[in-house]
Amino acid sequence: MPKLAMHWWILIGLVAGVGFGYVAAVTGHSAFVLTFVDPFGKLFLNLLKMIAVPLVLFSLVAGVASLNDSGKLGRIGGKSIGLYLVTTAIAITVGLLVVNMFGPGTGLSPEVREKLLVAYGQTAAEQTQRASQVSITDQLLGIVPTNPFRALADSEMLQVVFFALMLGIALTSLSRRVPGTDHVVKVFQLLSDAIIEMVQLIMKLAPIGVFALLASVVADLGSDPAQLAELAQSLGGYMGTVVLALLLHYLLVYTAMLKLFTRVPWRTFAKAMLPAQLLAFSSSSSAATLPVTIRSVEQGIGVDEEVSSFVLPLGATINMDGTGLYQGVAAVFIANALGIHLDFGQQLQIVLTAALASIGTAAVPGVGIVMLVIVLRQVNIPEAGIALILAVDRPLDMCRTVLNVTGDATVATVVASSEGLIHAGERHHAGASGPQDPPAAP
Secondary structure (H helix, E strand, C coil), X not given: CCCCCHHHHHHXXXXXXXXXXXXXXXXXXXXXXXXXXXXXXXXXXXXXXXXXXXXXXXXXXXXXXXXXXXXXXXXXXHHHHHHHHHHHHHHHHHHHXXXXXXXXXXXXXXXXXXXXXXXXXXXXXXXXXXXXCCCHHHHHHCCCCCCHXXXXXXXXXHHHHHHHHHHHHHXXXXXXXXXXXXXXXXXXXXXXXXXXXXXXXXXXXXXXXXXXXXXHHHHHHXXXXXXXXXXXXXXXXXXXXXXXXXXXXXXXXXXXXXXXXXXXXXXXXXXXXXXXXXXXXXXXXXXXXXXXXXXXXHHHHCECHHHHHHHHHHHHHHCCHHHHHHXXXXXXXXXXXXXXXXXXXXXHHHHHHHHHHHCCCCCCCCHHHHHHHHHHHHCCCCHHHXXXXXXXXXXXXXXXXXXXXXXXXXXXXXXXXXXXXXXXXXXXXXXXXXXXXXXXXX
């Protein structure tokens, strides 16, 4: 078997999974895929989720404590948060510009609209109920954990980030007074390196995991091929608008950031990010993709571990460019489909609300729908309208997760360049001695 780079194996698994899932759907074997193939995808996803929280905790504590400079930490943190908020606002604006240009939803027939409302009305009501328990104020207050061990157990990523930052700062302060504190920091560094080694092992299963994940998604969506074709035709404009806006944001905004603020060629960045993007597309979870994102950014782009261990976990929790963009497009689509006109002021409210709602949004599949309810309420669009888009939410969730992960990596690259902490071709983990290709699939 020829030795191909890991991203090629993942791509082969992705294409094969789509084909296998489609064949299973049209031949009436979707149940077989969901029963016997889907568990392999869930197993692979669980392996990635298993190491996501420890990786954030260990790498962030080690990264902050090793800085030994509160001013440097403040600079990196300020740049990261500022860039994340700005890129999210720009992404939402791009989405609104594209959706207003093409106006999807205005041609949705009353029959299809009624069919969608009936088919997905119950699910829409459940999502609305979930959203009623969430507010932006609660999201912001929830950053501080009342019990950090519970936050670790429940994978509350933003709370884990906050606790890790506090612990790292405390160790930095303590090191000035208590000899031997650096040994504690080294322990966290070694644990972080151990998690990265686990990533190397888990990624050998990536092609199989991606195959199972995609086969299950396609088989589930295609359980009724006739209905799927009708929905694709009816909602094709909406889906196309979201994908086009995501692509424009990636090609224009991120490329401009790399060109203006770094010396990293776009081709190098795109090649390095391909494994993480393919995994993000397959899993719909930026948290599950985080270990691979860190690995890609450090080994493929050369971002120093001081930056990647801080900026990327933070980005996985507060940077939701793709989710915010999708919420803007979805809100206007639903308004168009229901015959509601949104003026400039209301669309500005969408930008502000979606940007704030994205902070602390859980980096797991499907949570964007819950946050969309908050956006719809802000501009007085009936919440039941989310039933119009639920049929195609999963494939769009996969696409917007790719943008979320790419945005995290872009900001990390820009911040590293501004701090002089990017060194192409080097690997920054303890014991490493140069660039290493991902292991070939078994």
